[in-house]
Amino acid sequence: MSKFLYAIITGIIGAALLHIIIILGVPHFTGRDAYTRVTSEGAPFVFHPLSARPDAVGLASLDPYLRVAVCHFDIERQPLSLVALGEGVDFWSVALYDRDANEVFSMNDRTSVAGDLDVLVATPVQVAQLRKTPIAALAETILVEHPGTEGYVVLRVLAPQASYEPEARAFLANAECLPFTGR
Known part of the structure; x- marks a missing residue:
């Protein structure tokens, strides 16, 4: 028994x-994971704004008070620079995810330097190289060590009323998600 x-x-x-x-x-x-959906939005190293209605791959900005944009990247060859001026917007936040949708880093305008987004995302080897030979232009840049080489970024900005809409859209349109060139 x-x-x-x-x-x-x-x-x-x-x-x-x-x-x-x-x-x-x-x-x-x-193939319906978050990373695959974000890569289906378009070219890498570009912030793709999301609308309130789900698009062809099912991504949407469901919060009526937030405008959202996503950018996917591959930092195998060079780090990623995330830059946006926080002027004119009351609140923004950014979250960095790895390929498996694990949050690696997040911050908002309250925890940034002077209210602007200025982040450099790099692999551990790239971070070590950057620390060996510091670049003066990166003095106020937040350096984030990314565990892998691929991932995506979600950038959100608050627009609680219609009058906030132009500034929110301009913030997302002017935000940069580009390979780091060494400034």
Whole structure:
């Protein structure tokens, strides 16, 4: 009887583990994960604004008070520079994700230098190289170590009323998500 009970318990635990693995693996195998959706928005190193209605790949800015743009990148060859002037907007936030949609870094205008977005995203090796030979222009730039080479950025700006709309759209339109050139 104990062998039969052991077999049933082992089967139940095995089935539970298998179901968990399948549920967690579905986005990876279907190509409908966040990274794949963001890369479907268009070219890398460009902020792509999202509208209130889901687009062809299902991305949307669902919060009526936020305007959102996404940018995907590959920093294998050179770091990524994220720059935007915070003038005229009351609140903005940025979040950096790896290819698996794990948040690597986030900040907002309250935690930035002078209210502007100025972030350099680099691999651990690139960060070490940048620290060996500091560049004066990067004195106030926030340096973020990214664990992999691919990922995406989500930039949000607050627009709680129609009068905030022009500044919010201008902020996203002028934001840069470009390979770092060394300034």
